[in-house]
Amino acid sequence: MSAAFPAAAAAIVAAGRRMDALGWVPATAGNFSVRLDDRRLAVTVSGRHKGFLTPDDVMVVDLDGVAENPAQRSSAETLLHCGIYRRFPEAGAVLHGHSIANTVLSRAGGPSLTLAGYELLKVFPGLPTHDASVDLPVVENDQDIARMQRGLDALWDAMPEGMGAIPPGYLIRGHGSYVWAPDMPMALARMEGLEFMLRCALEERSLR
């Protein structure tokens, strides 16, 4: 067991309480992880209610998603977490939620959702002013998570390099959002910022 595991598990348990309080992890939805070292992460066990996690509901997998303890079953979406840590060395924590706003908006458009003109865009790296926009990728939902991750890798390969060029998050159509950051407090801030903007976008549509 990694020396970093207890703190990572505590951060994941607390994130679950916060996400549940905000209504973003209904039923057993959502999954969370923290990078432990250059080859392992702590991730939620599959099928648990994320508002009532204990450290026993957190386990260790490697960057291929292989469990350290084969008796435990990690999140069904573990390979999406692994895909983020493999691609983005700066990623230290990953959050996934199923909010009403991210679910409805992900079903409403095409391959990306543009967020523009919001002060809270500053939660994303490389966007020092609100006078900017983010094209958040919206990928198709797929029960084959390895195939979904291959699609994400192809998408990221096609994006320009550089600070802020690849947004630290994406939506899965009709499913939810993924967000990552260097640590869990920053990941929560990005998730809260993103969800605030999605809620605004949803409410703006109802005014039209």
Ligand SMILES: CSCCC(=O)C(=O)COP(=O)(O)O
């Ligand atoms: C009941 S939600 C369906 C699975 C899902 O999308 C999710 O986020 C939770 O799956 P996990 O295996 O991580 O508990």
Ligand SMILES: [Zn+2]
């Ligand atoms: Zn999910």
